[in-house]
Amino acid sequence: MRDGSSARQWGTGLDLAPARLAAKNGAMNVVVCVKQIPDPADPGAMDPETKTLKRDGKLILDESDSYGVEMALQLVDTAGGGEVTLVSMTPNSEVGGLRTALAMGAAKAILVSDPALAGSDALSTAKVLAAAIKRVEGADLVLTATESSDGYTGTVPEQIAGLLDLPSVTFAKSIAVDGSTLKVERQTEAGYDDVECPLPAVVSVTAGVVEPRYPSFKGIMAAKSKPVDEVTVADLGLDASQVGWSGARQEITTIEAAPSRAAGEVVEDDGTGFEKIVAYLDNLKVI
Amino acid sequence: MTLAKIWVFAEATDGKVSSTTLEILTKARELATTVEAVYAGADADAVAAALGAHGATTVHTTGDLGGALPGVPVAAAIAEAASAGAPDAILFATSYAARDIAGRLSVKLDRTVLTNGVDLVLTGDSLAVVEPVFGGTTNVTTTFVGDGPYLALLRPKSFVAEESGGAPAAVNTIAVPDTGAAGAAKVTQRHVEERQGPQLEDAAVVVSGGRGLGEAEKYQMIEDLAKLLHAAPGASRAIVDAGWVPYSYQVGQTGKVVKPTVYIAAGISGATQHMVGMKGSKNIIAINKDAEAPIFSISDLGIVGDVNKVIPALIEALKARG
Numbered sequence: 001m002r003d004g005s006s007a008r009q010w011g012t013g014l015d016l017a018p019a020r021l022a023a024k025n026g027a028m029n030v031v032v033c034v035k036q037i038p039d040p041a042d043p044g045a046m047d048p049e050t051k052t053l054k055r056d057g058k059l060i061l062d063e064s065d066s067y068g069v070e071m072a073l074q075l076v077d078t079a080g081g082g083e084v085t086l087v088s089m090t091p092n093s094e095v096g097g098l099r100t101a102l103a104m105g106a107a108k109a110i111l112v113s114d115p116a117l118a119g120s121d122a123l124s125t126a127k128v129l130a131a132a133i134k135r136v137e138g139a140d141l142v143l144t145a146t147e148s149s150d151g152y153t154g155t156v157p158e159q160i161a162g163l164l165d166l167p168s169v170t171f172a173k174s175i176a177v178d179g180s181t182l183k184v185e186r187q188t189e190a191g192y193d194d195v196e197c198p199l200p201a202v203v204s205v206t207a208g209v210v211e212p213r214y215p216s217f218k219g220i221m222a223a224k225s226k227p228v229d230e231v232t233v234a235d236l237g238l239d240a241s242q243v244g245w246s247g248a249r250q251e252i253t254t255i256e257a258a259p260s261r262a263a264g265e266v267v268e269d270d271g272t273g274f275e276k277i278v279a280y281l282d283n284l285k286v287i
Numbered sequence: 288m289t290l291a292k293i294w295v296f297a298e299a300t301d302g303k304v305s306s307t308t309l310e311i312l313t314k315a316r317e318l319a320t321t322v323e324a325v326y327a328g329a330d331a332d333a334v335a336a337a338l339g340a341h342g343a344t345t346v347h348t349t350g351d352l353g354g355a356l357p358g359v360p361v362a363a364a365i366a367e368a369a370s371a372g373a374p375d376a377i378l379f380a381t382s383y384a385a386r387d388i389a390g391r392l393s394v395k396l397d398r399t400v401l402t403n404g405v406d407l408v409l410t411g412d413s414l415a416v417v418e419p420v421f422g423g424t425t426n427v428t429t430t431f432v433g434d435g436p437y438l439a440l441l442r443p444k445s446f447v448a449e450e451s452g453g454a455p456a457a458v459n460t461i462a463v464p465d466t467g468a469a470g471a472a473k474v475t476q477r478h479v480e481e482r483q484g485p486q487l488e489d490a491a492v493v494v495s496g497g498r499g500l501g502e503a504e505k506y507q508m509i510e511d512l513a514k515l516l517h518a519a520p521g522a523s524r525a526i527v528d529a530g531w532v533p534y535s536y537q538v539g540q541t542g543k544v545v546k547p548t549v550y551i552a553a554g555i556s557g558a559t560q561h562m563v564g565m566k567g568s569k570n571i572i573a574i575n576k577d578a579e580a581p582i583f584s585i586s587d588l589g590i591v592g593d594v595n596k597v598i599p600a601l602i603e604a605l606k607a608r609g
């Protein structure tokens with residue numbers, strides 16, 4: 001398996017790099033779709049008016065996306081050229097999360113920012129992101145997370161691929177480029193599959209498969225002046241009625257507390273906590 | 288009112304239909320007059336009996352996909368079949384293959400797809416999907432708006448599978464259109480990570496470990512305790528992501544959904560991701576050093592303490608009982 005550390009070694013110019021890594025004259029242009037989400041450390045809440053997740057506080061880079069950013073940076077390093085472009089959407093010009101990914105090393109970003117985007121369903125989201133990706137010239141590969149940490153529908157990567165009519169591989173554990181072919185280890189219920197796929201392609205990256213780099217101080221400073229191309233839905237040639245509340249073919253009808261489990265007995269372990277467990281299991285006739 | 292027709296995407300391993308497929312077929316019978324299955328494999332004849340016994344009158348099959356990842360070819364085949372007579376809804380289990388197919392199909396049909404469903408409800412002339420959020424503390428019901436087919440991905444163990452006594456489903460082959468480069472992703476080699484002992488989804492007792500164990504080596508305690516209890520060992524996403532145990536051990540939103548008689552959570556704080564996969568357990572025992580850990584809010588017995596002390600003591604006590 002090709003893990004992050006070995007890939008990075010190739011990129012440092014150690015002579016481990018096989019010739020097969022030159023995707024296109026030694027350059028690899030990768031687009032990474034990233035989402036800016038409310039800090040998961042803060043408890044989530046639904047807005048009773050709009051019946052959607054509240055996202056009025058400060059937004060951060062979804063941790064799930066940091067793996068795709070890292071993998072993209074490694075692929076560009078390995079290819080010996082090219083760059084990473086971020087694509088994101090938001091109703092309100094928020095760029096906090098994008099700056100984090102730019103500080104990691106992405107070259108630039110396209111941010112679709114439009115109040116009309118509020119309330120977009122997964123398919124509308126994919127339509128907007130696909131239209132934004134089309135603005136990136138010479139993209140060889142589009143990376144996404146497998147699902148966002150707040151909405152987690154998990155269908156957007158495949159929908160983007162469908163809209164761009166590109167091949168795709170979801171749940172990648174590792175990615176390598178061999179000429180114009182992508183070699184992916186894809187997670188499955190039983191283990192993993194080796195998958196081959198022609199470029200350009202869309203790949204969703206499983207969380208935890210590489211160690212996202214921490215932005216350096218230099219990276220953070222540089223990120224402040226990296227270009228963020230802010231565009232509206234109309235700039236993408238999409239009709240506002242296709243996105244947001246008006247474009248959604250779904251309507252949240254009720255939000256209610258789930259039948260809850262009552263918390264049972266909670267005891268501080270004084271060295272005999274295990275006895276409580278034995279007695280509990282005994283009572284259930286499990287032992 | 289009921290729907291006229293539902294298609295259920297059926298999945299099987301070595302000719303054995305997945306339990307989630309049978310669960311969804313059972314629910315579909317309640318919602319629609321006619322239930323049919325869609326299958327992507329060479330052995331539709333082998334699965335037709337089980338599908339029929341759970342209510343599918345026909346199984347539409349693509350046949351063998353020749354190693355292609357199923358998302359693109361199967362979605363194209365379903366879209367073409369639907370153009371000749373679309374069902375009101377197409378239901379999928381939450382699995383790797385089905386997520387890809389549903390995503391691609393939503394683009395082909397230009398229809399939304401609702402995900403993470405744990406229940407389906409008829410609402411007027413539409414369908415609604417119930418989805419748990421915030422670790423399962425809140426249920427959100429979302430209704431499809433506009434024309435069908437309605438597409439939904441449903442979580443395992445959301446329904447109880449029951450046989451209908453139906454005859455084997457009639458096998459109908461559907462064409463897979465040429466999908467060009469978009470359908471060119473191919474599996475070249477499959478790797479199966481063997482698990483020993485009871486399977487997570489079926490075990491009466493599950494013992495899961497989390498970050499609170501402190502280090503990868505300590506997971507051996509979980510294996511040892513599981514063995515003593517004839518239990519399946521499981522894990523939180525945190526330690527799977529950290530590489531301590533393979534993904535096949537993961538219980539939660541993106542892992543396995545379990546509903547055992549007893550679930551023991553050792554060193555697991557109870558992230559939403561995890562709780563969604565195990566809160567249906569009949570009895571939950573949690574051990575965690577943080578008294579404020581969310582896992583205690585759903586546990587029947589909570590021990591606030593160090594798993595590295597409580598678990599070894601528990602193992603010794605169980606060994607002493609023989």
